[in-house]
Amino acid sequence: MKIVSWNINSVRFRxxxxxxxxxxxxxxILCLQETKVIDADFPAASFRALGYDHVLIHGQRMHHGVAIISRVPLAEDDRFDWQANREARHIGVRLPNGVRLENVYVPAGGDVPDREVNPKFGQKLDFVQRMTEWSASLNCPTILTGDFNIAPLPSDVWSHKALLKVVSHTPVEVEALDRLQQSNSWVDLGRHFYPAPARLHTWWSYRSPDWTKNDRGRRLDHMWATSDVAQAARSHQVFEACRSWLKPSDHVPIMTEFDF
Incomplete structure (x- = not known):
């Protein structure tokens, strides 16, 4: 089974x-983040025409939004409010083999890494803390994937030194993500197959006219698994070439293949 995560930055536009x-x-299975569309306007028919008959969506007008599109049946649609304000940032399902699949879009956190002057940054940290509390009580085989908006390792960014005070790579965010990972001994599948310091970027800013020229990437998109599920993982791939496609997202897809 091949499972993909992709922050598409508007599913209808792209x-x-x-x-x-x-x-x-x-x-x-395709897990999308930032679909930016209400459920009634989601282009489900286009996916069904390609054989993806199972479409579960949690949308919101113009902002956020997540979806899971699948060739295989899905059950138990959950939507956790880790943002505590009803934003559409999570959708979870159960696969036919009993494994849970949780698709999440963690808030970006604004531009200033200080919760006192930038409430969005505090919301991001609180979001990850709520995820950590959920994770600590988790007792079933699970895959957790999506846009985490945190690049945890020095090799997960184009310059560790330059980004230490930039939101997505600050020590406080990295520590929060570390606590989440340790709360259930999650296996980071990207780094399982490509140990640091291997290149594994998944995001490049739109601000650069040519993203390939300065290549200032970050690994913001992740796929984690509980240890029992990680044993079934066979490969992981980052589709970097998609960043050069027509009207691209600033994120590229990541895919893990599992032996189930």
């Missing part, structure tokens, strides 16, 4: 490249 990716990579 539907053409999503369809292209599905035809070329042929994943069994």
């Amino acid at each position: 539907l053409d490249i999503v369809e292209q990716f599905l035809r070329e990579a042929a994943p069994d």
